[in-house]
Amino acid sequence: MPTLDEALAEIHDEMADHIDRGRVADYIPQLGKVDPARFGIAVVTNDNGVFTIGDADETFSIQSISKVFTLTLALGEVGDSLWKRVGREPSGNAFNSIVQLEQEGGIPRNPFINAGAIVVSDILLAGHEPRETIGEILRFLRFLTEDDTIAIDEAVAASERATGFRNFALANYMKSFGNLRHPPEMALGVYFHHCAIAMSCRQLALAGRFLAHDGINPATGHSVIARQKARRINALMLTCGHYDGSGEFAFQVGIPGKSGVGGGILGIVPGQATLAVWSPGLNENGNSKLGTLALGKLAKMMNWSIFAP
Amino acid sequence: MPTLDEALAEIHDEMADHIDRGRVADYIPQLGKVDPARFGIAVVTNDNGVFTIGDADETFSIQSISKVFTLTLALGEVGDSLWKRVGREPSGNAFNSIVQLEQEGGIPRNPFINAGAIVVSDILLAGHEPRETIGEILRFLRFLTEDDTIAIDEAVAASERATGFRNFALANYMKSFGNLRHPPEMALGVYFHHCAIAMSCRQLALAGRFLAHDGINPATGHSVIARQKARRINALMLTCGHYDGSGEFAFQVGIPGKSGVGGGILGIVPGQATLAVWSPGLNENGNSKLGTLALGKLAKMMNWSIFAP
Amino acid sequence: MPTLDEALAEIHDEMADHIDRGRVADYIPQLGKVDPARFGIAVVTNDNGVFTIGDADETFSIQSISKVFTLTLALGEVGDSLWKRVGREPSGNAFNSIVQLEQEGGIPRNPFINAGAIVVSDILLAGHEPRETIGEILRFLRFLTEDDTIAIDEAVAASERATGFRNFALANYMKSFGNLRHPPEMALGVYFHHCAIAMSCRQLALAGRFLAHDGINPATGHSVIARQKARRINALMLTCGHYDGSGEFAFQVGIPGKSGVGGGILGIVPGQATLAVWSPGLNENGNSKLGTLALGKLAKMMNWSIFAP
Amino acid sequence: MPTLDEALAEIHDEMADHIDRGRVADYIPQLGKVDPARFGIAVVTNDNGVFTIGDADETFSIQSISKVFTLTLALGEVGDSLWKRVGREPSGNAFNSIVQLEQEGGIPRNPFINAGAIVVSDILLAGHEPRETIGEILRFLRFLTEDDTIAIDEAVAASERATGFRNFALANYMKSFGNLRHPPEMALGVYFHHCAIAMSCRQLALAGRFLAHDGINPATGHSVIARQKARRINALMLTCGHYDGSGEFAFQVGIPGKSGVGGGILGIVPGQATLAVWSPGLNENGNSKLGTLALGKLAKMMNWSIFAP
Structure with missing residues (x-):
């Protein structure tokens, strides 16, 4: 298995080569102005290590x-x-x-x-x-x-x-x-x-940590929400987090996630990591096109799946 | 945490007390003849231990x-x-x-x-x-x-x-x-x-083992299906396995499952166990009423959830 | 065939006996205050004769x-x-x-x-x-x-x-x-x-005359709208004038009509008469219950139907 | 006003010039074999006069x-x-x-x-x-x-x-x-x-006569169906006779009609005439494209409309 840094570098290179990056949402005029070539990923691991690549510290509209x-x-x-x-x-x-x-x-x-x-x-x-x-x-x-x-x-x-x-x-x-x-x-x-809140991949991945840890922020030990509620939010992200592409995301990526039309996706690997990706172009279901591909590839490379033993 | 035998005994007793056991499917006349008081569970653990209670060796129509x-x-x-x-x-x-x-x-x-x-x-x-x-x-x-x-x-x-x-x-x-x-x-x-295949809870739980083990039957070591396909079948069970009650099952029970109108449910806890429950009465979504409750309680008692760390 | 006065009197008496008068619309609070016992009809014939009975000069909310x-x-x-x-x-x-x-x-x-x-x-x-x-x-x-x-x-x-x-x-x-x-x-x-315009049955029946006369107000000879447009408005009233009860009104009454949730209905008998009825209680399609019955009976008694020779 | 023969001749000539004749139904393979250039009209007047033009004696599949x-x-x-x-x-x-x-x-x-x-x-x-x-x-x-x-x-x-x-x-x-x-x-x-019954325009127009005469066949004086039922069949033809193009047909042609995907349309002018037209090409609602135009033109030329005085 590659290291996280190796995996992120490989994914970053692969995504940079993509010609068809999907279509940037333009029904909100401000969103339509974003450069479709931007791309970033941040991963926060269970020991609070933060791994990033690309535009991971650039803020974007987190939308949904x-x-x-x-x-x-x-x-x-x-x-x-x-x-x-x-x-x-x-x-x-x-x-x-x-x-x-x-x-x-x-x-x-x-x-x-x-x-x-x-x-x-x-x-x-x-x-x-x-x-x-x-x-x-x-x-x-x-x-x-x-x-x-x-x-x-x-x-x-x-x-x-x-x-x-x-x-x-x-x-x-x-x-x-x-x-x-x-x-x-x-x-x-x-x-x-x-x-309309603006956040970077790094900020998003940090914000989502409690969902990977049964409701507790692993950096502070504070309880953000009760254990069962955290699990249930993950369940809702899995079944409903990508609109009418939720089944597809569960099928292809295999972890709870929530997308926004700004091109961001927050992903949760319970007990292991929190992921955030940003690529502004969307697929036909309104979810980040390269973001979905990148998370799928990352999950596969790191063997992250809630459906695996 | 209780032992599996203790958990099954407690659930069996609790379910026996339920007056409202849901409604037995009767649109297929043969199914309508089944006694709503029947109840069984079987659990096969990752070391191929089989735990059962109630009518776990009685066959029923597995339907969907x-x-x-x-x-x-x-x-x-x-x-x-x-x-x-x-x-x-x-x-x-x-x-x-x-x-x-x-x-x-x-x-x-x-x-x-x-x-x-x-x-x-x-x-x-x-x-x-x-x-x-x-x-x-x-x-x-x-x-x-x-x-x-x-x-x-x-x-x-x-x-x-x-x-x-x-x-x-x-x-x-x-x-x-x-x-x-x-x-x-x-x-x-x-x-x-x-x-119209008839199986018991024991048989169902045994049949589902490959899904808890990335496609491999843990008893024989044989590969039933490729790793990624096994995970994806689990994903489909989670998002679509209970008709229009799939989100509810994911929310309440937190594991992949597939129900049938005969009152059976097959549940998968990746890496840990395969579960089968049978209670013929159905809830408003056409899924076993007590079966859903029993699996929810069992998962909670054993801390089984794909959304937990 | 009865005279118009005889027909109106008979209908008025019959409707007065109805216990079930439908339900007065109450989603607009002001409409809910209207007395369900009110009932009126006005008929304007092609020679500009005006025949009325009951509360035909009382104004009500004409709504749709x-x-x-x-x-x-x-x-x-x-x-x-x-x-x-x-x-x-x-x-x-x-x-x-x-x-x-x-x-x-x-x-x-x-x-x-x-x-x-x-x-x-x-x-x-x-x-x-x-x-x-x-x-x-x-x-x-x-x-x-x-x-x-x-x-x-x-x-x-x-x-x-x-x-x-x-x-x-x-x-x-x-x-x-x-x-x-x-x-x-x-x-x-x-x-x-x-x-929210308030009109009486008499006023409504007078206002609708141009539709019974190919776009011309027969009292003044003024053209209100082109001939073909008048016919087409009648066609739309017939096919769409009573929401999802339009087919039923065409079937039962047989003339173009337009209802309002205030309990009024305007009916057009091309070349012969314009009708307006008011009874505040509505049927399940949101059209005046007794108003529909009254127009059906009146049309039958006077042999008014656009589907007859 | 032209004579019926003049009107039919003018319509026949005009329709012959149409390049876009709609699309012949081909989901039933046998229907797809029909020549889209065929065109016929038959009119039976209230004195049992029969007027025809074009392929009015050719049989076609009457379908709906x-x-x-x-x-x-x-x-x-x-x-x-x-x-x-x-x-x-x-x-x-x-x-x-x-x-x-x-x-x-x-x-x-x-x-x-x-x-x-x-x-x-x-x-x-x-x-x-x-x-x-x-x-x-x-x-x-x-x-x-x-x-x-x-x-x-x-x-x-x-x-x-x-x-x-x-x-x-x-x-x-x-x-x-x-x-x-x-x-x-x-x-x-x-x-x-x-x-799959095959009839010609002439046969269809003759068969529909009772609907233009309150249920009575004017040639024989026989009652085919009760007066009120005949009127109601006309009402149904007007509101439902052209699938989701029924409102359009009422709006454009102004008489009760029933279409078939074989390209035929039966039209009723109560008290005056029965019409049948055949042109195999269909419009987007599945109704004869030229047939609809031809009936609209004929009704306008002869001043036939159930919405007119």
């Missing part, structure tokens, strides 16, 4: 990866009562989110599709102002990474709001079923901002 | 659990070309199977929904007569278990055929898209028979 | 009946280019409106479902302020009826806005496809107000 | 137009109890037939989509052998036209059976809900044969 952290916060605050308002099944189809909202009475299928994450934002609001909740989310990420530089890219947040008609549609639709407690604009205020 | 073994056979025969005709994503909705067949050009979402398993049967036919293919499936199960008593319950097979109008609908629908090579009746002939 | 008049205005203003943004097929299913918006790229199926009428409002805006467009719609109805008392019930309009999350969802959804030219709030401002 | 006549027969035999097993609403979407079968418990939306017509065939069987029911349908058409030469094209019937996997799927699906009384193969035996 943020949903892992808002879910963690919300589960910590309201516990399993959250599951009365959000399901935990794969959605099965890109377009189904809104169909299934109709069929299932305004209850989104899982916390990682947009509708589900908007409900999680509504739960985190808990009567506060959006900026307070946004502040809480940022503090949580800074605490997990011990890095106070993590911030929101306000240009991205504004761009999301200005073009987010589909999310306005989802939020109003759920509100019509009574599954938002606050005005749709408030829940969306939180949602647009947490999707 | 058989799809794990037909998929294994078909992957061994045609390799990854199988995935041109079957997807590997959760279906997302009970009813979606036929809707998605329409939207996705007759390609079923995964090999564990009925439509997908019918395609797998069609692949296994490969120009032979149904009885030959059925014989091959039986031989495979007898080989895996070293038990030549495994057989088909012909009354169940006949009952499935007589009432299987929905499966006739699915098969004809896929045939209209050209995704069956043989006449629908032939693929269904194989399908109805492999669903 | 207003869509006939906004469509007429928009067709007059932009002609057949309107059909690039709105279809003319029955939607086939109550819930499909939003599914089909997805599948059909944000183009609503027809101008009488909510999504379609919101696009028509957007077309009528044409860069103006909502209050100007609302004024234009009111002037059109006052012109058609020669009755300057027609007005908007502002309490209903405010109630619609406060509870109209589903319409906000539809508007934002279409905006995400680029099928609204103005901000969703502006199109909805027009939409909520024209649905 | 036959559903008008099987519905008429079934309504005559079982009356309104038929509507417990078949709905009367437009389906709203090509693919919805099978989705809606699922959602609506195996009850097809209307008798003119395939699923609905298969139920009508099942009703006509009434315990008999398929060949007896097929004989009854032929006798009915021969009686209506006073023409004993009408027959089934057995090559088409065989071709439909050999390729009709989708119809087998629909029939089995409905059978699984209990909405077929006979084995699916029997209902389909009737269905495939009545779709």
